[in-house]
Amino acid sequence: MMETLQLLFQGFAVSLDPMNLLWAAVGVTIGTAIGVLPGIGPSLTVALLLPVTSALEPTAAFIMFGGIFYGAMYGGSTTSILLNTPGESGAIVTAIDGHAMARKGRGAQALATAAIGSFVAGTIATLAMTFVAPAMVSFALLFGPAEYFGLMVLAFVTVTAVLGTNLALGMASLMLGLTLGLVGIDNQTGAARLTFGIPELLDGIDVVIVAVGLFAIGEALYQASRYRYEKEEIYALKGSLWMSREDWRRSWKPWLRGTIIGYPIGSLPAGGSEIPTFLSYVVEKRLAKNPEEFGHGAIEAVAGPEAANNASAAGVLTPLLALGLPTSATAAIMLAAFQQYGLQPGPLLFENDPQLVWGMIASLYIGNVFLLLLNLPMAGVWVKLLLVPKPWLYGGILAFATLGAYSLNNNIVDLVLLWIIGIGGFGMRLLNVPVAPCIVGLILGPMAEQHFRRALAISQGDLSVFYNPMTHPLAVSLLALAAAFLLVPLVLRLRRA
Amino acid sequence: MNSAAKIQTGKLVLGTILFLLAILVAKETFSLTPPTQQATVGPAFFPLLVAFGLVMNGAALFWQALRGKASEDQWIRHDMAPVLIVLAGLVIQMALLSMAGWIVGTTLLFATVAWAFGSRRTMLDLTIGFVLSAASFYLFNEMLGLSLPQGWIVDTFMNG
Numbered sequence: 001m002m003e004t005l006q007l008l009f010q011g012f013a014v015s016l017d018p019m020n021l022l023w024a025a026v027g028v029t030i031g032t033a034i035g036v037l038p039g040i041g042p043s044l045t046v047a048l049l050l051p052v053t054s055a056l057e058p059t060a061a062f063i064m065f066g067g068i069f070y071g072a073m074y075g076g077s078t079t080s081i082l083l084n085t086p087g088e089s090g091a092i093v094t095a096i097d098g099h100a101m102a103r104k105g106r107g108a109q110a111l112a113t114a115a116i117g118s119f120v121a122g123t124i125a126t127l128a129m130t131f132v133a134p135a136m137v138s139f140a141l142l143f144g145p146a147e148y149f150g151l152m153v154l155a156f157v158t159v160t161a162v163l164g165t166n167l168a169l170g171m172a173s174l175m176l177g178l179t180l181g182l183v184g185i186d187n188q189t190g191a192a193r194l195t196f197g198i199p200e201l202l203d204g205i206d207v208v209i210v211a212v213g214l215f216a217i218g219e220a221l222y223q224a225s226r227y228r229y230e231k232e233e234i235y236a237l238k239g240s241l242w243m244s245r246e247d248w249r250r251s252w253k254p255w256l257r258g259t260i261i262g263y264p265i266g267s268l269p270a271g272g273s274e275i276p277t278f279l280s281y282v283v284e285k286r287l288a289k290n291p292e293e294f295g296h297g298a299i300e301a302v303a304g305p306e307a308a309n310n311a312s313a314a315g316v317l318t319p320l321l322a323l324g325l326p327t328s329a330t331a332a333i334m335l336a337a338f339q340q341y342g343l344q345p346g347p348l349l350f351e352n353d354p355q356l357v358w359g360m361i362a363s364l365y366i367g368n369v370f371l372l373l374l375n376l377p378m379a380g381v382w383v384k385l386l387l388v389p390k391p392w393l394y395g396g397i398l399a400f401a402t403l404g405a406y407s408l409n410n411n412i413v414d415l416v417l418l419w420i421i422g423i424g425g426f427g428m429r430l431l432n433v434p435v436a437p438c439i440v441g442l443i444l445g446p447m448a449e450q451h452f453r454r455a456l457a458i459s460q461g462d463l464s465v466f467y468n469p470m471t472h473p474l475a476v477s478l479l480a481l482a483a484a485f486l487l488v489p490l491v492l493r494l495r496r497a
Numbered sequence: 498m499n500s501a502a503k504i505q506t507g508k509l510v511l512g513t514i515l516f517l518l519a520i521l522v523a524k525e526t527f528s529l530t531p532p533t534q535q536a537t538v539g540p541a542f543f544p545l546l547v548a549f550g551l552v553m554n555g556a557a558l559f560w561q562a563l564r565g566k567a568s569e570d571q572w573i574r575h576d577m578a579p580v581l582i583v584l585a586g587l588v589i590q591m592a593l594l595s596m597a598g599w600i601v602g603t604t605l606l607f608a609t610v611a612w613a614f615g616s617r618r619t620m621l622d623l624t625i626g627f628v629l630s631a632a633s634f635y636l637f638n639e640m641l642g643l644s645l646p647q648g649w650i651v652d653t654f655m656n657g
Contacts, residue, residue: 055642168557172511175554178547179518186540193544194525217587224583224613225575391611392625398583398610399603399629402590407643415591419584426580430573431507445547453538461538 004134011358015366020063023056024363027064028370031071036078036382037393039223041088042313043330043439044215045072047208048400050337051407058341059356063363065337066317069330070122070367073313074375077114077306078382082107082235090273090312093281093305100297102235108379112243113251113299114306115375121259121307122368125314128263129321130361136322137347142474143323145454146465150478152448155269155327157482160437161489169433176424177441180205187446188453200413207336207443209405211329213418214435216401218425220394225426227390237380251303254284258307266315272328272436273312280308314364321345321357324447329436332443500572505562507572512558519551582613598648603630 014020030052034045049068053061080086081098094114101110143151160170183194184204195201243251261283262276284304285294294301317334319325324346326332338345343353350357375382388396405418428435455475459465469476526544586609593602607626608619616622637643 051637051643052641055640166561168508168554168561169511171550171554172515172558175515175547175551176518179522179551182522182544182547189540191529191540193529193540194522196525220610221580221583222575224579224610225577226573227579227614228576229574389616391614391616391622392607394583394614395607395610395622395626396629398587399607399626399633402587402603402606403633403637403645406594407637407645410644410646412591412594415587415594419587419591422587423584427507427511430575431504431511433511445543449543452543456538 001131004131007134007354007358008130008362010354011360011362012365014059014355014359015063015363020060020359020363021366023060023064024067024367025370027067028071028074028367028374031068032075032371032374032382033071033385035072035075035087036385037075037388037397038079038083038085038386039087039219039393040072040397041076041086041091041215041330042069042072043088043211043328043333044219045069045075046330046333046337047211048216048397048404050208050333050340051404053337054407058343058353059359061337061341062356062360065334066360066364067367067370069313069317069334070310070364070371071374073122073310074115074118074371075382077118077309078111078375078379079386081110081114081302082383083386088273090277090309092274093277094302094309096281096295097298097301098306100295101299101302104297105235106297106299107235108237108241109243109247109299110297110302111237111379112241112376113247113303115372115379116243117251117255117258117303117307118310119368119372120255121262121309121311122314122371123365124256124259125263125266125311126361126364126368129267129314129318129364132267133318133322133361134350136318137350140323140347144472144475145451145458146472146475147478148323149448149451149455149466150475150482151269151323151325152444152451154478154482154485155325155444156437156441156448157485158269159327159440160434161485166432167490169431170437173428173433173435174437174441177210177438178445180210180438181442181445187450198413200409200411203409204446205417205442206408206414207333207439208408209414209417210421210442211333211439212401212404213421214425214428214438215329216397217418217422218429218435220398220401221422221426222429223390223394237383241379247299250299254280254300254304255307257283257287258304258309259311261304262308262311263315266312266327267318268315269319269325269327272316272330273309276308276312276315277305280304317364321349321361322347324349326440326443329439332439335443503572508558508562512555512562515551515555515558519548519555522548522551579613579615583610586610586613594646594648596648597650599634599645600627600630601648603633 031045034040046068053064076087076091077094080091080095082102084095084099086092086095098110160174183201185192185202258280261280265276281301284300285291288300316328316331320331324344326335405414408414455465465472522544526541529541586606590602590606604626608622611622634645638645
């Protein structure tokens with residue numbers, strides 16, 4: 001406890017350095033600016049902005065990344081409230097009542113309760129992360145390769161099975177990700193797998209290419225195919241921009257409840273923000289004196305889910321930093337960013353690079369304060385960004401998508417891959433195939449393989465490390481849990497049918 | 498075709514893609530030269546596991562599609578022409594990148610995409626595309642140390 005506080009204070013010393021403060025401010029500002037653009041969710045924002053940090057040393061880069069991530073979360077809620085185009089599934093719930101409020105001329109209050117709720121939730125959840133992450137690290141020290149393998153299988157299953165309605169489609173996405181993850185040189189033996197003699201493929205397919213291809217190119221193609229059918233209306237902010245006493249009275253409890261729901265669920269390997277935001281909506285509706293107002297612009301239905309959304313963002317960062325385990329598409333891209341710097345999040349990073357870890361955590365507190373300042377008085381400025389016409393918006397998105405993809409390795413092969421994956425993303429969009437399992441599979445697949453093989457190397461080929469509960473209770477229970485997540489809904493469905 | 502039939506066709510297509518990928522992965526894996534280094538689990542094990550998963554997954558999609566249970570999903574109405582124009586814009590950019598450089602390629606990409614989204618103010622689109630790509634070129638190359646291609650035309654013109 002004392003040690004954690006001490007480390008946190010050192011982190012604040014790092015993040016209060018004027019240059020780092022500047023990077024945090026730049027990060028939250030461009031994160032908000034890009035996140036506000038319709039159709040761009042937090043994961044795409046982080047992927048698109050990777051090249052911006054390329055010139056920085058790691059600590060500054062990750063301080064900026066944390067800012068971009070939190071900023072994108074704030075920006076995304078503006079879009080879903082005013083335009084009803086949630087950039088990512090976590091913002092869908094906010095869009096229902098937030099947009100209804102905007103139609104009634106209460107858009108400013110919806111934005112305000114979202115911003116203040118995000119601040120409250122983000123700050124409390126970051127505080128929780130400060131103490132949970134070191135505890136998770138000391139727990140993770142007990143983990144061997146078999147346990148990590150179990151944890152990763154659990155993450156595959158929860159990300160795939162918990163989201164979406166159709167298991168076969170979610171699994172297809174995961175399998176595509178795992179297949180893409182096979183490409184490149186095998187770390188342990190140096191064998192070149194699925195490279196088809198193309199030297200550029202030896203290093204594997206970058207997560208950024210896949211994320212940008214699926215999200216940016218796929219989304220742009222989808223929007224191009226749909227623009228004739230969709231008319232968007234933006235509701236201008238009018239009247240008082242501040243929340244009334246009544247709004248405050250109705251908001252503060254949903255903020256806190258959303259935080260309590262969002263943080264723990266976000267930090268479990270359960271796919272990020274969808275579940276906590278839906279859960280928060282249901283809870284608020286159940287507790288409300290006016291449940292009939294829900295769906296027609298109830299402020300509680302914006303305050304709660306938005307708080308849950310931001311709390312789960314901090315939740316997702318906890319296993320990412322402490323275990324190196326990404327549980328959402330955004331976290332997978334952040335992990336790729338760490339790997340670009342040759343860093344592997346996990347217990348070793350806490351030990352070897354406390355400056356970076358604690359500097360980043362401390363700058364999340366500071367970023368939240370910046371974001372509150374940026375979003376309350378300046379909401380009108382961000383709203384202007386929503387007015388960019390679609391032809392220019394998507395022209396710009398594609399320009400930056402190709403910039404990011406090209407600058408990873410400075411070669412055209414990456415642009416060809418981006419093109420192919422973009423077509424795939426368009427097809428997935430039409431068939432309603434979820435994208436997150438593909439990205440998580442791509443980055444976790446090779447890691448799971450390494451741990452699997454290392455575990456068997458240690459046990460000298462004895463497979464019982466994965467099923468004998470006497471010798472490896474933790475690994476076995478993680479794998480059993482994964483099997484349960486997969487099989488129980490299947491059995492229930494078969495019995496019902 | 499009605500909406501449900503289109504979704505079924507979509508699932509059959511996806512299932513077929515998974516089958517083809519499985520064949521590709523298996524074929525490539527069997528042609529791997531066995532590693533000289535000894536390992537308990539070799540580099541072929543996971544690819545074969547993935548190929549097996551792809552086959553199972555493809556079969557599940559076929560089963561869903563052929564059993565013909567009406568899906569709750571709605572097929573989404575869409576036009577293919579703008580999609581193809583956007584894809585063509587990306588090809589134009591790729592083709593021009595090393596010869597004419599980032600600024601020319603991306604300006605044309607921007608204008609093509611704007612055209613696909615129904616804009617017909619082509620001169621204005623080209624101008625905005627040019628400003629955007631020139632600004633990103635100087636910002637990223639000069640300030641952030643990336644190396645977006647200048648294009649050999651510019652290279653020979655400026656330096657030769």
